Amino acid sequence: MIVALVLALLVASVLLLALNANPLEAYAAMWEGAAGKENATAETLVKATPILFVGIGITIAFRGGMINIGGEGQMIAGALAGVTIALILGEMRVPPELAKEKGAFDLIIVTCSLVGGFLAGALYGGLAGFLKAYFDVNEILSTIMLNQIAVQMMNFLLNGILLDPAEAGINNIPKTARLVTAAQLPRLSLPIGDPHLFARTRLHWGLIIAIVLAVIIYIFLWRTSLGYRIRAVGENQRASSYAGINVKRQMMFSMFLAGGFAGLAGVVQVLGLQYRLQTDGSPAGFTGAAGFNGIVAALFGGLNPIGAIPAAAFFGGLLVGAQKMQRELGVPASLITAVNGLIVVFVVSSEIFILQRSKRRVSLQETPDNLGSSGGKPADRASPDEGSG
Amino acid sequence: MELDAIFTASVFASAIRLATPYIFAALGETFAQRSGVLNLGVDGMMLMGAFTGFYAVFITQQEGTLSEPLSLLFGVLIALLVGGLMGLAMAFVSVTLKAKQGISGIGVYLFGLGLSELLFQQWVGTPKSVSGFPRITFPILTDIPVLGEIFFHHNLLVYVAFALVPISAFVLNRTTFGLMIRAVGQNPEAADAMGVSVAKVRYATTTIGGMLAGLAGASLSIALINLFQQNLTAGQGFIAVALVYFGGWRPWAVAAGAMLFSFVNALQLQIKVIGLDIPSEFAVMAPYVITIIALVFASKRQEQPTALTKPYERGE
Numbered sequence: 001m002i003v004a005l006v007l008a009l010l011v012a013s014v015l016l017l018a019l020n021a022n023p024l025e026a027y028a029a030m031w032e033g034a035a036g037k038e039n040a041t042a043e044t045l046v047k048a049t050p051i052l053f054v055g056i057g058i059t060i061a062f063r064g065g066m067i068n069i070g071g072e073g074q075m076i077a078g079a080l081a082g083v084t085i086a087l088i089l090g091e092m093r094v095p096p097e098l099a100k101e102k103g104a105f106d107l108i109i110v111t112c113s114l115v116g117g118f119l120a121g122a123l124y125g126g127l128a129g130f131l132k133a134y135f136d137v138n139e140i141l142s143t144i145m146l147n148q149i150a151v152q153m154m155n156f157l158l159n160g161i162l163l164d165p166a167e168a169g170i171n172n173i174p175k176t177a178r179l180v181t182a183a184q185l186p187r188l189s190l191p192i193g194d195p196h197l198f199a200r201t202r203l204h205w206g207l208i209i210a211i212v213l214a215v216i217i218y219i220f221l222w223r224t225s226l227g228y229r230i231r232a233v234g235e236n237q238r239a240s241s242y243a244g245i246n247v248k249r250q251m252m253f254s255m256f257l258a259g260g261f262a263g264l265a266g267v268v269q270v271l272g273l274q275y276r277l278q279t280d281g282s283p284a285g286f287t288g289a290a291g292f293n294g295i296v297a298a299l300f301g302g303l304n305p306i307g308a309i310p311a312a313a314f315f316g317g318l319l320v321g322a323q324k325m326q327r328e329l330g331v332p333a334s335l336i337t338a339v340n341g342l343i344v345v346f347v348v349s350s351e352i353f354i355l356q357r358s359k360r361r362v363s364l365q366e367t368p369d370n371l372g373s374s375g376g377k378p379a380d381r382a383s384p385d386e387g388s389g
Numbered sequence: 390m391e392l393d394a395i396f397t398a399s400v401f402a403s404a405i406r407l408a409t410p411y412i413f414a415a416l417g418e419t420f421a422q423r424s425g426v427l428n429l430g431v432d433g434m435m436l437m438g439a440f441t442g443f444y445a446v447f448i449t450q451q452e453g454t455l456s457e458p459l460s461l462l463f464g465v466l467i468a469l470l471v472g473g474l475m476g477l478a479m480a481f482v483s484v485t486l487k488a489k490q491g492i493s494g495i496g497v498y499l500f501g502l503g504l505s506e507l508l509f510q511q512w513v514g515t516p517k518s519v520s521g522f523p524r525i526t527f528p529i530l531t532d533i534p535v536l537g538e539i540f541f542h543h544n545l546l547v548y549v550a551f552a553l554v555p556i557s558a559f560v561l562n563r564t565t566f567g568l569m570i571r572a573v574g575q576n577p578e579a580a581d582a583m584g585v586s587v588a589k590v591r592y593a594t595t596t597i598g599g600m601l602a603g604l605a606g607a608s609l610s611i612a613l614i615n616l617f618q619q620n621l622t623a624g625q626g627f628i629a630v631a632l633v634y635f636g637g638w639r640p641w642a643v644a645a646g647a648m649l650f651s652f653v654n655a656l657q658l659q660i661k662v663i664g665l666d667i668p669s670e671f672a673v674m675a676p677y678v679i680t681i682i683a684l685v686f687a688s689k690r691q692e693q694p695t696a697l698t699k700p701y702e703r704g705e
Binding site: 015019067069131135137138140141142144145146148149152153155156159160283292295296299331332334335336337338339340341342343344345346348349351 | 433502510
């Protein structure tokens, strides 16, 4: 991981030099922007939250041998379902005069929309799992197509039935009405200092939910038989099938969970940060590409939910820091997209070295062998590493 | 009456034009996949090809260093070169380093997406247009009613793309190189035993795939749209990968899929133009829905190269 990171930063430095920017100044600006002040740290964590949710989901999918590229679409599905539930329940349970009541919190509204967001994302991800399991449709391709479909569906709904009544007729940014205060996730602050740490920032409880779920999913994957089955299918479908595991069901299940976590990422963005669903109509207009960055974080976290926590914080920091770099040095923040791509390539490329070191260890801790294979009937697919070593 | 307004000659003509990038990219991907390499970075390579090709043309036209035909040729060469280099990198990662192809391809995609945007913002700034490949007017042929508009009034790259279909089919099915590609993709052990270098063949096909992806991007930025903007391809490279599955790894069928897809696209644009009462979002969505459905049906046939995505290791 560290090697991959250093390599990526080296290439980034070359790029920066080519753009006539001093890499050290650029990195200093990024550090300043990502962690320099209280608010910078909070923004980093705010950006890290959806990346962590998606990263947990991607970890489950990749462990199960399913390459889920559909984080973006699943986020949107979750956000659409979650915001709809929150708007409807908000209207039912909160009288209009209390809509902006400070400190109001309605556990039922929040729980229902979180669960609804999870389920919507899960069904959207599960659809790709179903197509893979029963029709042998490559899940990479189907999830990419589903991403595009979700973006259009969101644009359609936000310009139509979900459009903020106050905005109707005005040709503005497509967005829903604002959620009542009771449907919002509370802000998060730590009881350190006075005023409390992060008290005046946008940090919200979504981060805590994500961290708790990361621990739960770690236990689920490595301490329960259900989690073991997911990993077994990811490791070797043929052997799992001989061992009596229903491979098709596990494939769908891991995609269901992965989609669910991406869905949570989407609904938490709405409930915790934006308080409404809005987009500029572009593919990443709502998600901020967290669906893709979650993949990077999952890989960088070693496909371990706990590892995804610092990884998500790191990539959140990269994104926030890049904006500072853009302001100070005039280097476009899209540099980070390129660096993320490099990190992905370097992480998966360095696996060969890790593999050689631990070849004799038959351990499910290693990256699943079936990852990256596509098509072909599950049962007659051989592991690429068979016959060597 | 409405049908007349939808299925016009110009819709067929634009379907043919829109198919160009898909055909280039998907044919290149067919070569790579036939040899066992799943290159998912196509879209990133297209973006880099589109930007660098555009930039080469933009600079040479602005400064007047090259005449227009030469500057366009220069743009094409640069796009081929950059795409080829990225293909070479993908080959190194997936053949030599044996990285998981699905994921490393996504990395290459993100790299191309980010770098093309970065360079565009740094060197160009705002979308500017160039004078791209002009439409060719054939004597007599272009003047044929309807057919002339549909077939004989396109830019050069459109004809190059369609000419590549029979050439690719010929190379894959009738030449020694094609035999080597198929052998390496179907049974690398046997090919290796026959003295074919699995690595060399895969390097070659992935590089060819990258070059064609670069050209596909350029066909957008200097022939179809004549400008560059961030994420110009909007995922067309991924569609191209899907088309390879859809076409069962056969150049003719892949091209037919590209035509079908671009026809749906052209219809979608036409529906917008004549203001039919279908929400534009659904029209934009339609090609992706159709791709998924097509993949469901395509999967019924099992002609996939057996060694696809599997790095080759000698069982020594």
